[in-house]
Amino acid sequence: MSVYEYVLTQTNFVHKDDLKYPFEERGLQFGDGIYEVIRVYKGEYYLIDEHVERLFRSAEAVKITIPFTKKEVYSHLDELLKKNNITTDAKVYLQITRGSAPRDHAFPQNIEANLYAYVQDLPRKLEMMRGGVSAITQADVRWDWCYIKSLNLLPNVIAKQEASEAGCFEAILHKDGEVTECSSSNAYLVRDGKVYTHPAKKNILHGCVRLRVKKFCQEESIPFIEEAFRVEDIQYADELFLSSSTAEVMPITVVDGKTVSNGKAGVITQKLQEKYEEDAKISEATSIFAK
Structure with missing residues (x-):
């Protein structure tokens, strides 16, 4: 089950082969991040409102600042499907971590969260x-x-x-x-x-x-x-x-x-x-x- 070509990051849409994971990433070192898995049927999101609301609740609970507004999240997720020409049943994985900084248990100051999202086919079971x-x-x-x-x-x-x-x-x-x-x-x-x-x-x-x-x-x-x-x-x-x-x-x-x-x-x-x-x-x- 391969990932579609284009991946959403906090700054742009990039080809999956060009995605470089940042050094000293807190998601890797501490599991310091949140995620959502969103169902897609025939190229359309299902329960997108519920997933976006939960994403922001999770972020608030662990004191992560999401680098997008809710409106921007909707827009970028829609664009992710369009750029990959998704018309079938699929899933989108979206992950946001606190960011990259010298390793320390205490939260780093003034760093930007790391975000990426990608699409995979997912036929119904x-x-x-x-x-x-x-x-x-x-x-x-x-x-x-x-x-x-x-x-x-x-x-x-x-x-x-x-x-x-x-x-x-x-x-x-x-x-x-x-x-x-x-x-x-x-x-x-x-x-x-x-x-x-x-x-x-x-x-x-x-x-x-x-x-x-x-x-x-x-x-x-x-x-x-x-x-x-x-x-x-x-x-x-x-x-x-x-x-x-x-x-x-x-x-x-x-x-x-x-x-x-x-x-x-x-x-x-x-x-x-x-x-x-x-x-x-x-x-x-x-x-x-x-x-």
């Missing part, structure tokens, strides 16, 4: 969305400020790797048995027609798709209960699913080698997938439900 994925459970050892979309992702990386080595798609994270979220997605349990998920506190990422899932449930009169469920509740679940910008709404059908309910995508999960496709204006040709 249709078979996984139809048939479901497997997951393992893992202790959540991350820091307490997961609502900040920061570059400090090593615990997430290790959890995702453990899942991969077990032949699974995701790792469901928990603190003392209470499920928080997954390594790179939010987690939901369905029981008796109700959707349960961890409340949007500081210890989970406030997912952009999570916001849409909540909205979809409200529109369909499906109780959306922001209350954490426990690992042992999974065995009694009618459905289990996850959400993220790259996985959309994804059924989880196996956890720790045990089948969830009947091992198929449930009725509520499918309804939320249908709502997602309507909201994202997915064409019938690439629909989960295409025959």
Whole structure:
């Protein structure tokens, strides 16, 4: 999955081969930065407002000054798609670090943030969305400020790797048995027609798709209960699913080698997938439900 030719930096659009990462970069040395992954369908951004708002919230939380106004961010991101002639399904990765300065834990003074963004193709994971994925459970050892979309992702990386080595798609994270979220997605349990998920506190990422899932449930009169469920509740679940910008709404059908309910995508999960496709204006040709 190669990167498209043109990359957005804080000063210009440059060819990816000409991009030189600055020396003593705080993102590399301290993980001192923030990021967003934004979904693109047929050359159009999905949930762009939610992503830009979260980007600025994250920046404020860690005291990084973004070198663009919100209006400029929108403009530059639009130009990034145009320069690369994006008309297909893709994702944009956008990263902002505090900048480059002599290494010191304390914030450097009067330096400019480093920014870059690039585009990669990302076809929809249709078979996984139809048939479901497997997951393992893992202790959540991350820091307490997961609502900040920061570059400090090593615990997430290790959890995702453990899942991969077990032949699974995701790792469901928990603190003392209470499920928080997954390594790179939010987690939901369905029981008796109700959707349960961890409340949007500081210890989970406030997912952009999570916001849409909540909205979809409200529109369909499906109780959306922001209350954490426990690992042992999974065995009694009618459905289990996850959400993220790259996985959309994804059924989880196996956890720790045990089948969830009947091992198929449930009725509520499918309804939320249908709502997602309507909201994202997915064409019938690439629909989960295409025959």
